[in-house]
């Protein structure tokens with residue numbers, strides 16, 4: 001069963017980093033429902049991308065591991081989205 | 088970035104001397120101990136080629152005939168030597184011609200650093216002549232890539248590129264350098280990169296999972312090791328032999344794992360996959376503990392996953408965490424370098440033997456004997472691929488580096504050549520790239536000049552990168568080329584015969600005179616059509632000093648068996 005997940009990806013901020021992330025979702029046909037990407041305040045070298053995606057739990061885990069594999073990615077945090085907790 | 092300074096450019100009075108971005112690039116390559124480059128020039132990389140002119144005593148540049156040839160050559164070089172292969176190409180079409188090789192190196196974990204020229208930075212995004220967005224085009228087929236627009240950034244980009252390409256699970260990296268950055272002057276200071284903040288290539292395996300794995304293995308009655316390329320990449324063959332011998336575990340190899348465990352070892356049971364050996368495939372479904380090391384359960388190995396290893400508890404050791412559990416549910420996942428994990432595992436293993444289990448492989452091997460007989464001692468008039476490879480194996484005693492292309496000849500070579508020496512099997516596995524072999528063999532010979540390097544190619548694949556005969560001629564690279572000519576795209580024809588009612592749709596080939604082509608390139612050559620002359624022809628080829636092309640005309644409609652048909656389980660492997 002597919003669910004909505006909130007996924008935060010903390011990474012270095014380079015020109016193709018966001019593209020690399022999005023490619024991973026596209027390749028597995030995981031729908032991105034929302035995307036917010038930002039430089040860290042006062043630190044243009046680091047950034048954070050927050051995704052809301054619609055995926056099965058299994059697919060979410062595979063995607064997360066592939067994101068963590070990206071050279072620039074420092075860590076990922078995933079949580080299931082629920083109504084009380086809007087990301 | 089943790090680094091180690093190893094080179095700076097100073098004048099005689101010790102003052103930093105500015106040099107061009109191009110020269111920085113070349114000095115950086117030298118600092119990484121690069122000696123050989125494969126490449127092809129063009130407008131956007133001309134400053135680098137101009138600098139190369141003054142560095143020809145330190146950097147040997149091989150001018151290929153097509154950029155695809157350069158990248159496959161670099162792959163062959165890397166696979167045989169364990170070093171990182173280096174490629175130079177221009178922008179636009181030069182860069183896009185690298186894509187097949189990048190994809191191949193990505194899926195087969197081959198360390199490469201590819202350097203492409205790019206239009207000047209003020210022209211980026213303007214559709215300038217030969218501008219292509221190679222960074223985005225290559226994104227999914229590179230482990231990492233970077234565009235450099237300032238000379239001052241060249242050295243650190245190269246340092247990171249070499250570190251990333253080679254460490255962890257290796258892969259191809261691309262550096263795109265704008266033309267103005269190649270001309271610009273900057274200080275040169277090179278530091279080898281050993282560490283990056285967000286990249287942790289060397290995992291620390293957790294002791295608990297090692298102990299759990301050992302427990303499963305010690306309690307197993309039919310343990311079974313699947314050995315992948317990870318064994319070769321981490322240099323773990325001794326550790327693998329030690330573990331297998333101590334716990335009495337039979338070892339099968341994937342295509343890319345061939346040569347990682349000696350084919351002559353009594354515990355070696357053969358090679359896995361769609362056209363692999365019978366017993367290692369069928370017995371996958373009999374084992375109770377499956378130990379997969381440095382392999383990724385490719386669908387050519389698993390067949391139908393729903394019918395794969397139903398009785399087994401799976402232990403998966405891989406340096407790439409995202410591979411663990413990706414295809415096959417894993418009981419114990421060990422995220423580690425193969426050598427490290429096996430070293431930790433060995434003391435936990437109980438000394439045992441499993442003679443009955445091992446004998447069951449021998450019993451199944453009997454069923455394959457009829458096929459081997461037909462392949463290697465055929466009664467038909469024409470030559471068969473199997474007998475050619477078998478004779479070659481005897482003549483070279485399994486000690487040559489053998490490169491294959493993609494198709495029937497590849498599967499037959501993997502079956503009948505006994506790869507005893509590490510890094511002696513070079514083939515395009517994950518991508519199955521026809522045209523890989525000729526340039527890869529050329530690169531392999533440059534990477535291991537002391538070894539005999541033999542390319543075994545189909546008539547189809549040979550014509551995909553045939554232009555590299557020009558490179559072989561120019562540099563007199565003494566590779567031995569065997570074309571197994573069946574005048575068909577053999578593997579596709581086999582599928583058409585078996586699964587498409589023998590409708591041979593566009594697979595028959597009208598071929599040129601290969602011997603005449605070789606002669607035109609001043610490469611010694613001969614053609615053999617009869618069994619009586621096969622041995623002599625193979626010896627002539629091996630005894631010849633320079634490059635040599637041997638065309639062997641083989642049966643037109645030969646099939647490779649055994650075979651796991653698409654959708655079937657490994658235990659349903661067909662013998663006919």
Ligand SMILES: Cc1ncc(C[n+]2csc(CCOP(=O)(O)OP(=O)(O)O)c2C)c(N)n1
Nearest residue numbers: 494495496519521545546547548576577578
């Ligand atoms: C670039 C590329 N195109 C198409 C294929 C599909 N393909 C796989 S095997 C094969 C036939 C190869 O024929 P040949 O090189 O003559 O070798 P043989 O199978 O006869 O030994 C083809 C077309 C491929 N693997 N690679």
